[in-house]
Amino acid sequence: xxxxxxxxxxxxxxxxxxxxxxxxxxxxxxxxxxxxxxxxxxxxxxxxxxxxxxxxxxxxxxxxxxxxxxxxxxxxxxxxxxxxxxxxxxxxxxxxxxxxxxxxxxxxxxxxxxxxxxxxxxxxxxxxxxxxxxxxxxxxxxxxxxxxxxxxxxxxxxxxxxxxxxxxxxxxxxxxxxxxxxxxxxxxxxxxxxxxxxxxxxxxxxxxxxxxxxxxxxxxxxxxxxxxxxxxxxxxxxxxxxxxxxxxxxxxxxxxxxxxxxxxxxxxxxxxxxxxxxxxxxxxxxxxxxxxxxxxxxxxxxxxxxxxxxxxxxxxxxxxxxxxxxxxxxxxxxxxxxxxxxxxxxxxxxxxxxxxxxxxxxxxxxxxxxxxxxxxxxxxxxxx
Amino acid sequence: xxxxxxxxxxxxxxxxxxxxxxxxxxxxxxxxxxxxxxxxxxxxxxxxxxxxxxxxxxxxxxxxxxxxxxxxxxxxxxxxxxxxxxxxxxxxxxxxxxxxxxxxxxxxxxxxxxxxxxxxxxxxxxxxxxxxxxxxxxxxxxxxxxxxxxxxxxxxxxxxxxxxxxxxxxxxxxxxxxxxxxxxxxxxxxxxxxxxxxxxxxxxxxxxxxxxxxxxxxxxxxxxx
Numbered sequence: 001x002x003x004x005x006x007x008x009x010x011x012x013x014x015x016x017x018x019x020x021x022x023x024x025x026x027x028x029x030x031x032x033x034x035x036x037x038x039x040x041x042x043x044x045x046x047x048x049x050x051x052x053x054x055x056x057x058x059x060x061x062x063x064x065x066x067x068x069x070x071x072x073x074x075x076x077x078x079x080x081x082x083x084x085x086x087x088x089x090x091x092x093x094x095x096x097x098x099x100x101x102x103x104x105x106x107x108x109x110x111x112x113x114x115x116x117x118x119x120x121x122x123x124x125x126x127x128x129x130x131x132x133x134x135x136x137x138x139x140x141x142x143x144x145x146x147x148x149x150x151x152x153x154x155x156x157x158x159x160x161x162x163x164x165x166x167x168x169x170x171x172x173x174x175x176x177x178x179x180x181x182x183x184x185x186x187x188x189x190x191x192x193x194x195x196x197x198x199x200x201x202x203x204x205x206x207x208x209x210x211x212x213x214x215x216x217x218x219x220x221x222x223x224x225x226x227x228x229x230x231x232x233x234x235x236x237x238x239x240x241x242x243x244x245x246x247x248x249x250x251x252x253x254x255x256x257x258x259x260x261x262x263x264x265x266x267x268x269x270x271x272x273x274x275x276x277x278x279x280x281x282x283x284x285x286x287x288x289x290x291x292x293x294x295x296x297x298x299x300x301x302x303x304x305x306x307x308x309x310x311x312x313x314x315x316x317x318x319x320x321x322x323x324x325x326x327x328x329x330x331x332x333x334x335x336x337x338x339x340x341x342x343x344x345x346x347x348x349x350x351x352x353x354x355x356x357x358x359x360x361x362x363x364x365x366x367x368x369x370x371x372x373x374x375x376x377x378x379x380x381x382x383x384x
Numbered sequence: 385x386x387x388x389x390x391x392x393x394x395x396x397x398x399x400x401x402x403x404x405x406x407x408x409x410x411x412x413x414x415x416x417x418x419x420x421x422x423x424x425x426x427x428x429x430x431x432x433x434x435x436x437x438x439x440x441x442x443x444x445x446x447x448x449x450x451x452x453x454x455x456x457x458x459x460x461x462x463x464x465x466x467x468x469x470x471x472x473x474x475x476x477x478x479x480x481x482x483x484x485x486x487x488x489x490x491x492x493x494x495x496x497x498x499x500x501x502x503x504x505x506x507x508x509x510x511x512x513x514x515x516x517x518x519x520x521x522x523x524x525x526x527x528x529x530x531x532x533x534x535x536x537x538x539x540x541x542x543x544x545x546x547x548x549x550x551x552x553x554x555x556x557x558x559x560x561x562x563x564x565x566x567x568x569x570x571x572x573x574x575x576x577x578x579x580x581x582x583x584x585x586x587x588x589x590x591x592x593x594x595x596x597x598x599x600x601x602x603x604x605x606x607x608x609x
Contacts, residue, residue, distance in 0.1 A: 001488055001492070001494065001495045001501065001504055002495055002501075003496070005495070006481075006495060009484055009488065010483050013483030014483065287479065288481060291473075291475065293440075293464065294438070294467065294475075295467065295468065295473065295493045295540075296465060296466075296467040296493065297468075298465070298496070299464075300461075301496055377464075378441045
């Protein structure tokens with residue numbers, strides 16, 4: 001028999017106290033695990049679906065003197081227009097945090113004449129633009145080819161164009177692939193074309209008016225990505241858009257902060273609960289500890305017995321708490337997070353949680369253990 | 385040869401009514417192989433003297449030498465080691481650990497010594513055989529009779545082969561027949577060479593001991609062989 005056998009047997013025979021302490025530990029660990037799993041999973045899920053959220057960074061050239069605008073960027077009314085180049089897209093795609101960039105959507109703005117009327121032409125990469133503008137609804141087929149046009153509703157009605165109709169702009173023939181439903185914005189008065197075609201039509205080869213970037217980083221702030229783009233494009237102005245992703249991130253940050261605060265609170269309450277229960281157990285065991293001491297047990301032996309009991313409580317409570325935490329967060333995720341998130345079992349996290357619970361159990365029991373070790377062996381006797 | 389020497393030992397306690405004298409200057413020598421009974425009324429100081437001899441209760445004054453070692457000159461932890469090697473206790477009310485089985489209770493003193501589980505088990509079985517309980521080793525204390533529990537307590541006291549057994553009212557909770565059986569067990573252990581000091585109220589027990597020391601008001605009144 002070893003001292004740990006004494007500790008384990010002691011716990012086995014005092015089931016009510018064991019249950020009480022383990023339950024306290026399970027609830028504390030379970031709550032902490034559930035909260036952290038939820039926030040971590042929400043963060044991961046956000047990162048995985050950020051392309052659905054839209055662009056959150058806009059890269060513009062340093063210009064002044066604007067007349068026509070779209071998406072916060074204007075076409076200058078006079079003078080030399082400052083533009084970005086197609087190479088800038090490559091530079092953005094090669095920043096150190098490039099893995100956190102979902103896609104880069106360039107745009108070229110210009111004025112064209114159609115039926116003697118000035119119309120804004122915006123060249124886009126339809127593949128990414130349609131991902132960015134999830135809310136766009138249109139009649140006709142999805143515009144993808146270089147000769148396809150997507151017409152804003154006002155433009156379509158002004159020139160009486162339907163999907164499938166032809167349009168000739170600057171001597172180049174296009175097919176109206178689709179007509180946008182009314183957006184109630186600048187987009188209603190715009191003709192969207194493929195960016196390569198727009199560059200030719202507007203005679204701005206390899207030029208880009210501005211670039212929208214969809215990026216998200218779970219481990220770094222968005223400002224870090226902005227700084228990296230600014231470094232790669234010193235001639236550009238890079239700004240973050242206060243859009244859904246940031247608001248969502250703020251919510252998660254708040255939840256994350258709450259999770260930390262709650263964890264500290266729960267850990268403290270759990271520790272106090274264990275400490276008080278251990279103290280009560282020690283006071284009930286004065287005679288027993290006195291016997292151990294009378295038989296030659298050193299103070300360190302008593303400490304070892306009590307702390308082993310605490311470690312076992314931490315071990316059981318930590319393991320069950322982890323199971324409870326993950327299971328409950330899986331159940332609660334769709335309700336709390338309002339998103340489909342996956343929370344998986346992670347052995348490394350499990351071991352860390354159990355280790356944490358063992359340490360908390362031991363730390364909370366240090367004071368009762370010291371009190372136990374100071375019990376006078378004379379207590380084993382009855383005097384006078 | 386004197387195994388235990390108590391030299392002018394005093395013990396005072398502070399109570400609400402002032403200082404209480406538990407031991408008023410006790411001198412006692414116990415030879416190796418003796419079986420000594422400490423008699424006296426309640427409050428005479430016999431249990432205090434036993435705990436002082438047992439290196440559990442530092443006296444207010446005087447010395448206790450066991451095997452020429454001044455036990456209260458040792459640090460608290462060294463005194464614990466000393467108890468582990470020199471003294472086996474048999475407490476009042478048996479004082480078994482209720483959550484351990486009979487064999488585990490007997491193995492308790494061995495858990496802090498350098499014996500592996502197999503050795504511990506062998507030693508425990510050997511002493512349980514000696515006290516006639518080898519067939520009840522897996523039982524819990526509350527599944528045993530009073531006499532059996534006392535035997536377990538004796539087995540636990542002798543398992544690590546200490547030279548001295550200190551017993552505090554070992555038959556106090558037993559009927560006379562069971563108590564006599566326990567006294568015969570002590571007698572046989574004494575014949576094997578163990579030195580035993582026993583506190584008792586019961587005059588019936590005196591026929592088994594070699595010497596009786598009577599105490600009154602914290603002092604030794606007389607000694608009989």
